[in-house]
Amino acid sequence: MPHALELRALRKGFASAEGRVEVLRDVTLTLPLGQSLALTGESGSGKSTLLHIAAGLERADAGHVLVAGQDVTAFGDAQAAALRRGQVGLIFQQFNLIPSLNVAANLSFQARLADHHDPDFTETLAQRLGLDGLMRRYPEQLSGGQQQRVAIGRCLAARPALVLADEPTGNLDEATGDAVLELMLELTALAGAALLLVTHSPRLAALCDARVHLRAGQIATAP
Numbered sequence: 001m002p003h004a005l006e007l008r009a010l011r012k013g014f015a016s017a018e019g020r021v022e023v024l025r026d027v028t029l030t031l032p033l034g035q036s037l038a039l040t041g042e043s044g045s046g047k048s049t050l051l052h053i054a055a056g057l058e059r060a061d062a063g064h065v066l067v068a069g070q071d072v073t074a075f076g077d078a079q080a081a082a083l084r085r086g087q088v089g090l091i092f093q094q095f096n097l098i099p100s101l102n103v104a105a106n107l108s109f110q111a112r113l114a115d116h117h118d119p120d121f122t123e124t125l126a127q128r129l130g131l132d133g134l135m136r137r138y139p140e141q142l143s144g145g146q147q148q149r150v151a152i153g154r155c156l157a158a159r160p161a162l163v164l165a166d167e168p169t170g171n172l173d174e175a176t177g178d179a180v181l182e183l184m185l186e187l188t189a190l191a192g193a194a195l196l197l198v199t200h201s202p203r204l205a206a207l208c209d210a211r212v213h214l215r216a217g218q219i220a221t222a223p
Contacts (some may be wrong), residue, residue: 002069005031005193010063036195038205039149041214056080068161087098089155097139104135111157
């Protein structure tokens with residue numbers, strides 16, 4: 001069975017006033033289906049760049065990216081967008097809910113785009129996320145924690161192979177953030193997906209199955 005994500009000798013750099021800056025240097029890692037992996041590191045270590053490359057939002061300068069066994073390294077914009085619809089789910093600090101849609105419509109939005117809509121599974125997610133009594137509300141009528149739960153449900157309802165989460169609880173207080181992440185880990189496993197969590201928090205990283213640390217663009221021993 002293929003891994004949800006494989007990164008092979010990934011390199012990425014950017015031009016700056018001082019010259020070229022290498023953000024990722026020969027990064028190699030694997031993430032099996034059904035597992036969660038925390039990616040930690042200081043600000044500027046390359047965490048978000050790595051996640052964006054895995055999502056097809058940026059291209060690597062060298063190396064290979066495989067999602068569910070498919071080499072997506074050279075995908076064009078249209079192919080990358082199709083990949084995100086069907087195989088990759090994204091969760092960010094910004095909830096990015098559609099304000100004109102109620103909770104029910106937001107939850108099913110991504111799954112309908114991917115032609116993966118399963119009403120029974122979406123209902124199960126809503127119940128597990130504590131949203132079943134809020135389905136007719138709109139994003140502006142929800143708390144931050146509730147909005148993030150909707151964002152998680154929307155992502156998982158499409159049954160992606162890979163969930164990429166960039167500081168998903170950064171806008172929440174500590175207690176709410178811990179509860180949301182624990183629920184996200186549980187439901188990601190229920191959906192049969194793998195989770196790559198970018199976080200600066202060792203406490204949150206410890207909740208994942210495994211942990212890797214980025215230092216100056218390279219995999220390093222966790223502090």
